[in-house]
Amino acid sequence: MVHSRLQTASPRLRMSECNKLLEMVESGKPCTIRGLARRFNLTHYHLLHLFKQQMGISLxxxxxxxxxxxxxxxxxxxxxxxxxxxxxxxxxxxxxxxxxxxxxxxxxxxxxxxxxxxxxxxxxxxxxxxxxxxxxx
Incomplete structure (x- = not known):
């Protein structure tokens, strides 16, 4: 059964997920916060919060x-x-x-x-x- 990230017990982004986000941003391909959030099955607000919490900088x-x-x-x-x-x-x-x-x-x-x-x-x-x-x- 597939669960969305919002339903999981861990509300944190793993470092590997943060690194994947960084790779996507640095790839040069157009991306938006909403698009990235969809890829990680999060709301854009939740992605922004979790990324800042994990990385210490705003996405x-x-x-x-x-x-x-x-x-x-x-x-x-x-x-x-x-x-x-x-x-x-x-x-x-x-x-x-x-x-x-x-x-x-x-x-x-x-x-x-x-x-x-x-x-x-x-x-x-x-x-x-x-x-x-x-x-x-």
Missing amino acids: GHLLTRQRLLQAASLLAESNIRIKEIAHEAGYEHTSSFARAFQRQFRMTPQRYREQGHSQEKLTKSAKFFSGREEFER
């Missing part, structure tokens, strides 16, 4: 970081308009994207592009800003 923040890293890669490696990159990253308004990008990378998307950040620099930034090593136990 929403991780998704935002990943989207911004993908946007940074597009800025560095393509001539796609910033408005289109913002939309691809899940932002309806370019101004919201620019604010989030500046918080993450300490510069505007335009300046990031003008400075011609290489993939190596992007990888270093990703490691610095992602805090991924904090999650590996």
